[in-house]
Amino acid sequence: MKSSGKRPRRTPPHDVITAFQLWLGILALGIATIPVRVLLMVQNLDDSTAVLLEQVEQQDSLSLTEEQARMWATVAIGAVGVIFVLIFGALLVAAFAMRAGRPWARVVLTAVGIVLVVFAIPALFAGGQTGVLPFVDSALGLVQAVLAVGAIIAMHREESNRYFAGEKRRESA
Structure with a gap:
């Protein structure tokens, strides 16, 4: 019997699914942020x-x-605005790749999550503009940062590490 060359699909662990869902939330908030930032x-x-x-x-x-x-x-x-949409599209691809167990996607999403957290820190101290739009922009950024922390933790838990390590072994074989 011939092999089709496709790898059997593995079921992602709960933590990876949770991280994927958190990334979908981050991206949805990011899409909501685009009009706010363009209006600003x-x-x-x-x-x-x-x-x-x-x-x-x-x-x-x-x-x-x-x-x-x-x-x-x-x-x-x-x-x-167009660049923001393209970036969010690339991150959506990375989120699906992370769910499929691709180690590179976990690295990319971890780096992006750290950047989201670092850029959200100034919003905590409210040293910027006043008004509704800056407040909404800051609030969305803070929620994205909190979700990013959760996603990073979920992507790096023991069960997730085994899942991504299994993908590395399969790639090298």
């Missing part, structure tokens, strides 16, 4: 335009009108 950038469009004009004025060979600077600042905001 739109609210600060005048400041962004002024900064861009200042930087262009420092360059002797460049000239830019205020209208052009505003247009480029708007394009940058749109590009940031």
Whole structure:
């Protein structure tokens, strides 16, 4: 009988499933954060335009009108939104790969989770802007950080370690 070349599917342990679900929550909150951050950038469009004009004025060979600077600042905001969506798509792929037992995905998600926690720390001290949108942005970031800590812990528990170690052995065989 011929082998189809496919590996038999292993059932992920409970901790890996929990980590996967936490990552889905993190990504859902991240998708909810995108419009909030884009709206914050739109609210600060005048400041962004002024900064861009200042930087262009420092360059002797460049000239830019205020209208052009505003247009480029708007394009940058749109590009940031697209980049956020692409990043969340890549993280979704990594979450599914982690659930399937791929060690590289666990490493990537652990690193991203640590970054989420580090970037959420300033929100604890509320030293930024005031208003509803900054509050919502900070709250979403804090919840993402808490979920990330839970996901990291779940991905590195003993049962999870055995699951990922089993995948490493299968890759080297």
